Amino acid sequence: MDFELTEEQKLLQETAYKFAVNEFEPVAKECDREERYPKELWEKACETGMVGCYVPEEYGGPGFGFLEVALITEQLSRVDLGLALVVMAATFGAENILFYGTEEQKKKYLPLLVNGQAISAGAYTEPDAGTDVVGTRTTAVKDGNEYVINGSKMFITNGTVCDFMVVLCVTNPKEEKRHRRHSLILVEADRNGITKHKIKGKMGIRASDTAEIIFEDVRVPCENLIGAEGKGFYQLMHFFDVTRTMVAAQGVGLAQGALDKTVRYVQERKTFGQPLASYQGIQFQLAEMATKIEVARNITYKAAWKVDQGQMDPSLNAMCKYYSGEMAVWVCDKALQLHGGYGYIDEYDVQRFYRDAKILEIYEGAKEAEKMTIARRLF
Numbered sequence: 001m002d003f004e005l006t007e008e009q010k011l012l013q014e015t016a017y018k019f020a021v022n023e024f025e026p027v028a029k030e031c032d033r034e035e036r037y038p039k040e041l042w043e044k045a046c047e048t049g050m051v052g053c054y055v056p057e058e059y060g061g062p063g064f065g066f067l068e069v070a071l072i073t074e075q076l077s078r079v080d081l082g083l084a085l086v087v088m089a090a091t092f093g094a095e096n097i098l099f100y101g102t103e104e105q106k107k108k109y110l111p112l113l114v115n116g117q118a119i120s121a122g123a124y125t126e127p128d129a130g131t132d133v134v135g136t137r138t139t140a141v142k143d144g145n146e147y148v149i150n151g152s153k154m155f156i157t158n159g160t161v162c163d164f165m166v167v168l169c170v171t172n173p174k175e176e177k178r179h180r181r182h183s184l185i186l187v188e189a190d191r192n193g194i195t196k197h198k199i200k201g202k203m204g205i206r207a208s209d210t211a212e213i214i215f216e217d218v219r220v221p222c223e224n225l226i227g228a229e230g231k232g233f234y235q236l237m238h239f240f241d242v243t244r245t246m247v248a249a250q251g252v253g254l255a256q257g258a259l260d261k262t263v264r265y266v267q268e269r270k271t272f273g274q275p276l277a278s279y280q281g282i283q284f285q286l287a288e289m290a291t292k293i294e295v296a297r298n299i300t301y302k303a304a305w306k307v308d309q310g311q312m313d314p315s316l317n318a319m320c321k322y323y324s325g326e327m328a329v330w331v332c333d334k335a336l337q338l339h340g341g342y343g344y345i346d347e348y349d350v351q352r353f354y355r356d357a358k359i360l361e362i363y364e365g366a367k368e369a370e371k372m373t374i375a376r377r378l379f
């Protein structure tokens with residue numbers, strides 16, 4: 001068993017962290033306060049090769065694995081999760097094109113994402129269907145050589161800034177088996193009949209764009225179908241198996257960032273004439289935080305590595321996402337507590353980390369959905 005990262009992987013980590021320190025730190029507070037999506041950061045990131053780095057060379061990307069995606073995501077999230085999403089979630093949903101798209105679709109869309117010409121979104125959740133994906137109601141009805149789409153999607157990352165989205169629709173409503181009624185369809189964001197509403201007032205990741213999207217008689221050519229008709233649910237579950245390792249990496253990075261800040265703070269802050277760091281009660285808490293982060297990091301790297309080896313393990317992927325999210329919330333709670341009153345005001349970054357962490361237990365399947373996957377494997 002070799003736990004050592006390659007020199008190239010270490011360089012990627014270093015490059016990503018430097019990018020985040022230089023580009024994220026100066027604007028993170030402002031983007032959080034103003035709920036501003038900084039498109040210019042995405043443009044800069046596209047020049048570094050980080051955006052869509054999983055895209056193979058034949059489609060214009062560097063062709064990294066999902067372990068490399070996790071390593072970059074972790075380092076960016078160490079500085080700011082919302083801005084890490086602006087960069088790493090700019091290709092969200094497009095993994096489906098890579099996994100299931102036709103050669104024409106891959107050649108048409110994937111290069112746009114890595115060249116900074118397009119942003120994608122994955123539109124699955126609906127107002128009445130989140131955890132219960134099969135409860136999706138948005139329909140895509142065939143009319144000649146087009147699909148006509150009607151319905152609405154909720155909480156869509158990049159919803160108002162994307163150029164195209166991969167949408168989960170019901171195409172085979174009469175299919176007896178409920179799981180075989182869905183398909184994934186690529187919809188260009190400027191099609192007639194699409195309305196987008198930016199969702200404001202999020203607790204965290206406020207730099208990331210989130211929207212509700214309504215489809216009213218939106219027509220797309222049938223060639224926009226991704227993969228096979230009636231297989232959308234299964235394709236989506238496979239997609240989540242992969243992307244859960246990325247969310248887990250977000251948790252590892254965010255928690256590490258909170259710990260870094262806390263370690264610095266407790267050495268500066270004095271009570272009773274001594275730095276907080278001198279008290280064993282404080283040291284024990286930092287030790288527990290560091291240990292949990294390391295556990296999450298190891299399980300995340302292992303899960304991402306297995307994806308790259310073609311040894312997909314849905315249970316392990318669910319474990320790393322659920323554990324990492326819960327760990328990040330726990331670590332940020334400790335980090336804020338150790339900052340005392342200063343942790344409670346937004347002058348100090350730890351407050352933003354605390355708010356950002358919670359999403360890791362909710363999106364891409366709430367942690368209960370991951371526990372369902374893990375438990376299913378046990379029986």
Ligand SMILES: Cc1cc2nc3c(=O)[nH]c(=O)nc-3n(C[C@H](O)[C@H](O)[C@H](O)COP(=O)(O)OP(=O)(O)OC[C@H]3O[C@@H](n4cnc5c(N)ncnc54)[C@H](O)[C@@H]3O)c2cc1C
Binds near residue numbers: 130155158364
């Ligand atoms: C900021 C943000 C960004 C997002 N980005 C995207 C995106 O890009 N694309 C997209 O499609 N979606 C996105 N989502 C949606 C997200 O994936 C869903 O919110 C999530 O899957 C949970 O669905 P829900 O909100 O409908 O909760 P519900 O399904 O209503 O669940 C509510 C709670 O009940 C629990 N629960 C539900 N059923 C059970 C059960 N059977 N047993 C035990 N517990 C259960 C859930 O775990 C959850 O805690 C985003 C959400 C947010 C907040």
